Amino acid sequence: MNDFLKNKPKIMGILNVTPDSFSDGGQFDNLDDAIMQGKRMINEGADIIDIGGESTRPGSKRVSSNEQIKRVAHIIEAISETKPKGIQISIDTTRSDVAEAALDVGAEIVNDVSGGNDDPEIIKLCADKQCPYIIMHMQGTPETMQNNPTYKDVVSEILHFLQARAEKCEKTGIDKNNIIIDPGIGFGKTSEHNLVLLNNLNIFVDIGYPVLLGASRKRFMGEICNVNKPSELVSATTATTVLGVLAGVQIFRVHDVMPNRQAADTAWSILNY
Numbered sequence: 001m002n003d004f005l006k007n008k009p010k011i012m013g014i015l016n017v018t019p020d021s022f023s024d025g026g027q028f029d030n031l032d033d034a035i036m037q038g039k040r041m042i043n044e045g046a047d048i049i050d051i052g053g054e055s056t057r058p059g060s061k062r063v064s065s066n067e068q069i070k071r072v073a074h075i076i077e078a079i080s081e082t083k084p085k086g087i088q089i090s091i092d093t094t095r096s097d098v099a100e101a102a103l104d105v106g107a108e109i110v111n112d113v114s115g116g117n118d119d120p121e122i123i124k125l126c127a128d129k130q131c132p133y134i135i136m137h138m139q140g141t142p143e144t145m146q147n148n149p150t151y152k153d154v155v156s157e158i159l160h161f162l163q164a165r166a167e168k169c170e171k172t173g174i175d176k177n178n179i180i181i182d183p184g185i186g187f188g189k190t191s192e193h194n195l196v197l198l199n200n201l202n203i204f205v206d207i208g209y210p211v212l213l214g215a216s217r218k219r220f221m222g223e224i225c226n227v228n229k230p231s232e233l234v235s236a237t238t239a240t241t242v243l244g245v246l247a248g249v250q251i252f253r254v255h256d257v258m259p260n261r262q263a264a265d266t267a268w269s270i271l272n273y
Helices: 031-043 065-082 096-104 121-129 154-172 191-199 201-205 219-225 234-247 257-271
Strands: 010-016 048-052 088-092 109-112 133-136 179-182 251-254
Touching (some): 010 031, 010 257, 031 065, 048 065, 048 109, 065 088, 065 096, 096 109, 121 133, 133 154, 154 179, 191 201, 191 219, 191 234, 251 257
Parallel strands (some): 010 251, 048 088, 133 179
16 A cells, blocks of 8 residues: 555645745745754654745746756755654655756655646656656646636546546556645636635545645635735645545645644544544
8 A cells, every 4th residue: 555545644844945935935045944944844743845946836937957956955965864764855846857866865755746747757757766756737837827727627627637647657667656646726726726626635535646735825715814925824724634634635735834733633533533
């Protein structure tokens, strides 16, 4: 059985080492601050630290592979040398050369928001390295994804994409146990699309791959709660975590580790009592 399906849900702490990410840009883009934040998230209960060197907020511009590697490699190496046993590091990138550089210095998981659309070589890399690969759905690119995203049936279309891409990964040589799917909340979706997806998470769980949910501090919750600052959406995020646990989601990608760790553990314990 896939390791992600054996135990209680995992918390993936977000560590953006960028100057322009939507919620925490510029906060952790130097070595000391990034290491301190990584340790803080581990102490608060993170199982995975997801490190990214390119913002994927709506309207963001692309960052070269060399610049991404420059931003993330020394931070991944430093955290990997001091992290407790059992804690994993994920590289958040769509580029195979960035992923390879990150894996070479201590990353163990590749988190690709393009699902292999940006750089198909990333799938072959993960097959060669036999590492977990997270396939996310995104309509368009970060720069264009919120320009009138449209679906006839958002659940079935995203489900079809993820199933087809997972099958491609298996044919390329990625072990089924290393494939994780992510419906991509907020990536080329309206607020209505996001709500429909969250209401149907069980459909994604049912196809048999571990599901990652990344709803943390997303704008659609700000609209619901009449809140403008993403940092004030911690409670809203924990609500999506509880719903995700009830639906069978196994990994939660969040900015605020402790409250989501508590929410996931409590929901999991109730569900399995």
